[in-house]
Amino acid sequence: MDFFLSRYRHLTVLLIVIAAQLLLIAYQVRTNKDVPLVRVWAVTAVTPVEQGLEFVRRYTWGFVEDYFVLLGVRSQNENLRRENGQLKIENNYLRNELSTADRARALSVFETRSPSKTIAARVIGNGTGANSKVVFVDRGSTSGIESGMAVVTPDGIVGKVVDAYPTASLVMLITDPTFAAGVLSQKNRVHGTLKGQGHAECLVDYVQNEERVDVGEWFYTSGDDRIFPKGFPVGQVAAVQNGKTFKEIYVTPSGMQGGAEEVLIVLQGVHQEVPAGELAAPGYRILPLPADAASEIPQGAPQPGALSTDADRLRAIYKQAGADQKHVYGEGVPGSKPPDFTKIPSVHGAPPPASAAQPGVETGAHASVPGPAAPPAAKTAPKPQPGPPVEASDPADDEPGAVGPPPAPRKPVPPPAATHPQAPTNQ
């Protein structure tokens, strides 16, 4: 054993060190617990330096930039440059001040308007690792920050707190490959899971191919994940395509446009409604009434667009016939002369509408009207259109009342006995 240890001393030490770290990782993964002491030491050592650097940068970088700009101009015209430089310095300073004030005001307005209780924080550094998308913010557990809190801006969600230290917190951005959040589309109300991809765009997963999502549609938090309150904007759909089982929906996050510098950490989230926007269109569209048919609707007939049936149209025709013969329905005594219904061509001079005999085959303005010319009594009826018959697009959607006037009278053609309609006897 001693020989082995002395012969392979380096390798033995290496194996012991690797094994110790593997055990450390296994402990953390298995128990889902961290090693807070090491992290607290490291973060407490690093973040004050970062805060100092950030402070110095904020108040010196603009002046350094101006200095380098002025170096090139000095050789051309020193006097003009000096004056110009002073103006630039002043302008830059004021612009920075204005920009900072604008961002602060936007955050403040959002903070007061949002029903959720939030606290403002400033990003002070990035996390280590090439693939990870995490940042440090200058608010820690002493400010009431806890792991799992949502981080947002007025424009949208930014990430979530994964670790809270006394002086700072570690925030996982929504672009991190391990990030996930429940989302809901505004227009089509499609639920999905937002996942980071490690680059600027995020993926909305677990949306069935049969669901409808449009490019440009907004996604909002759904509140399903119990981290982000419902109703916060997430981003706009940049691209959609069908996958094997689920759609591949790429979303451009709205909360991180131009990089997040000031953020809000949601201390107590309150669910909100997803803002009402443009709603999804129904699966079918009803055509408007033909121009030449609009004037032929009998008086008392249902208005175009109103829901009506064959019975409604027959009622209107009979009512019109009664009015023409100066007969008021319901006023005649028993035995008095009823109106002459034989003068109604659609009852005795023509077969019933095609839709009554063969429902769903030809109807309304969409259906073809084959056959001979209309009788004189129906001069005003729509004339048959030349050319091949046009089939109805969807028989199930044929709503006679919704498509136009009563069908044109036709020459009597004995229909099959099985489909002979009942002539109206009342009214």
Place this chain on the structure above:
Amino acid sequence: MTEYTEHLLRESPRKGTASRFRFVWLVAIPLVAVLSQVYVPRFIPFLAYLELPLLITVHFALSSRGPIPALFYGMFIGLVQDSLSHQPIGMYGIVKTLVGYFAASVSMRFDVQNPVVTFILSFFFFFFHQFFYWVLARALLGEVITFDVQQTLIFGLLNAAVALPLFRILDKLKVAS
């Protein structure tokens, strides 16, 4: 074997001259490297792919006198990096421990003062570092992370290019003992 390859394989002059870092630099340099990795990419995002802690580990290992100090130094830098990330502590620790050990072992056989050797070793260890981290993340944490070989090779070359002047500067901080 040509004269040039013999020259590359001979004992490193860096080993011959007994020079080493002061203790202050041994602590300060990796901390500055980690801090710059945390802070600089905020303003120059491209520099997120500059693995200064790795280059410091490689440099120390190449100039150290044995694998054991090198592996402990790599472990220390890796654990500091781990503590500033959201991953379990030990991921970077293991990878940098291995880098320190192998770099120190390799340095016994090559003239690590030669810029060509330095460039190749830096490139190789960057690729090894990234690949092994990817393997660990998949195997131990079950993370589904894509490994972009082309991008890793390009960033390996960039890191190797940065390593050349960086190693010169670090050599100047050493004192003869």
